Amino acid sequence: MWLTWLDAAQKLAQDPLPNNIKDSAALKLSPEGAAHVRPMIKAVAAKAHHLRAALTELNPEARKLTADAAIKTLKEAAYGKDNKKASDVTATDALGGNVATDNRQDTCTAKSGKTAANSVLATLACLCLKPFGGTPAGVCTEKAEGSATWSSASAAQSNQDVRNIASSCPSLKNAQNKAELLRQAIAVLPTLITTDAANGYLGSFKATNCNGAQGNGMCVQLDNYPADTKAGLAKLPWLTALTTLSSQLIQRAAYNTAQAELDKHLAAEKSQLEHLLVEPIKIATTEKTLGADGSASESPQNQKECDKNHNNKDNCTKNGCDYDENAKDGKKCKPKPGKENTATGTGEGAAGTAKASSGCAGHKNQPDCEKDKTGDKQNCAWRKGKDNEPDKDTEKCRNGSFLVNQQLALSMAAVFVSLVAF
Template sequence: MKTLTVASIWLLTIGAAANIDRGENRLEHAALCNLVALTDGTVDIPVVPPVDLTTCQYIQNLNFSAASQEWQDSFYKGDTGKVHDDAQPYHKAFKGHEIYWAGWKAAAAAAKEQTPEPAKKEAGVLALSAATRQHAKRRLQRVAEAAHKLCTASPALSPEQITLDGSKELTKIKAAVFGNPAKDRSSATTNEAFGATPGNARATACAADQANGKAKTVAALLSCICTKGAGTATAANPVCTDKTDGSTGWQEGTGPVPDTDLRAVLKTCASGKGQLITAQRLRAAVEAVRTLMTEDSGAGYLGKFKSTSCNGSSGNGVCVSFAAYGTGPADAFAKLGWPAQLTKLAEDMEDRKTAAAASAQSNAMLRQLADQARAVVDEAEEAAASQRDGTITNGKTKSNVKTAPCSAKTNTTCTRAGCKWEGTSETEGACKPKDREGQTVTEAAKETQCARHTGDRTACENDKTGDKQNCAWRKEKDKDPELENEMCRNGSL
């Protein structure tokens, strides 16, 4: 039986330490495989919703409906009802008419369209009285101006960002991985992965560079850090996984890595089918590779480097070299080319996402402005009707006329009248009396007045206007939750 001497054990330890061990490039393999998995996914290009032009025109139509008759008539050719093609001198007198003309013209055309009245009302084309116009005009102009700014704002995107397409961007990712966007794990070739036949010297081919014949794609990088050495190179134990060695190996000094061995490495990467490729995922994939870089004597390396070169030998290096890494790490890493391309795509996707959120918010604000504009018209119609019926004189309610019942058409006017609004928006809903059905605001005020005398029967019974009793100490007559309690209540009921 043979025994190992201390010296022989020491020599074996030194020999083992001098060689590249099994699995030393597992992390690099995993990081690069993340990029390969991207080729199976779907690029998530955020959709930027278009400006809600229908709502824009609705607000503009309401604004036009409230304009003076002189202003409305100025848009038509005599009595023909046909709109002028271009702004007239009358319109040009208004500052900024150039940017407003298209909207003005469209509103004028909508006013003359031969469409059913309900459809016109739905589009914001209304036949308003002169009094209603007077009440609504100024407020509607302010709403329309705010809407115009939202309707004419453009997303801050470059032409390239506007035309981003998921399918086209995926072809760019595939080109960065395989060298040819039409290839995949099963059809990739060595020549396309390296841009040309990489030559016989593995150390020369496994140098990061966008030049043809160099390690310029993800597939080429995987070959350099995983495929076993052969020929003059002493093969290391499988440095990535057992399946990445390939069958033939890279014959150093004889020829490039065979296509079959290149595909063997690619097939060890997990599938990314069904996954969305987001900007965050792109950035993370690039960063994962960059953080695995190491430096030795001013040169950078991806994969295990021992000495001399990345020739695939267990005593030298199974790696990719980056020249001048020590003086400029970012520039050296950029020699791969594809990191900058994927980072730019991530930036474009992020800008699209920001623009999409801004556009959605603008459209939501437009809908709010449309509700506000409709509420302005409703309030103006109510004010005009009040003036016409003589219920308001010099801005004050006549003392001998009760407040109108709760029939307001908007939340604002309803609550202002002392009623409650039951609805989902400013204009969608119903105005109803508070407390007892049919109670007028005047009666509610009296209840408030009498409530001041709670607990003081004498003060309650002495609350009069001349001989008329304002308050009375009594039980409620109907519908009060405190039917059994005597208290100071409205004396007119």
């Protein structure tokens, strides 16, 4: 929590103060109000910190993952290029090069280079496309079987055949929880691999190899798969990429769910915090409106009553106002003097007590100012003004509540750092 407090303290040291702190009700509290809410503010701050700390930190790679990056990874795994789609992918894109002069058996063995390992479509081409002059059928859907143009060592697959395979795959555009569906598909794939003594085979395998011949297999060969299944699966880099992406998507989905729940709880804590800060001000304002003697001399309503009687001395005095026949501003009927009218929140220490505010303002020199104490507690301070105080650049005797409230604002700012700044 120390770093959060440090960040808050640095914000309080700024001049001018950040708006969310400068405008805070914390800086308008009286010393009594600040003392009243400080333990509650600390409790809210501790709870906010606890809630935030409970959110499991997201893996850095998952945190960096964007929707665009995820789509590019999916496209590259599926089509061999991250800027392709089912309608414009080519056989060269899918296999990583032109395989017209390569043996189908070599192309359909998972290894680096122009092979079935390059993309999902390249793998499916080995599983689905009938060879030139061959008769195997029914391995994939009829649409995905192709036009039998792939001739080992003499002709590559046609672009249209590869596109037909891509377009025959089901659409999951409107599916819910795509990350989980991807994870499930990845988990199922190893269960589709068959083996002999030496190798593994994804697809339809009968004997010898995956050259597409009727008696052999339309498949992808994974060399030495029985000896090391993990290394065998790693020969399909598109599978590795999708496994990583699936994990990151699931982490991010879980994080987003937890984040939404956290935001809801923190919003409630923030609302409670704002209520705690405002309530003492409401109470102080009510007390001032009534006046220390129970009169309404400082009430805005009383000001209105006085304003009605600038031309009637009798009515002016009957309404508890003072009448000045020679008032320079023409406003002859005014509320009785003697207290700062802080009910509107404009005087120094607007939410402080009338006694503390008027008392400090009445001291015209530093020694008298610093002698103003209640027991050991300093009521006033000889200083320049801060934000929200009049005559900022003038040193004079000011209400000490602002200094107290700076400490309270530190608690408040720390809470806001937890509530907002992450």
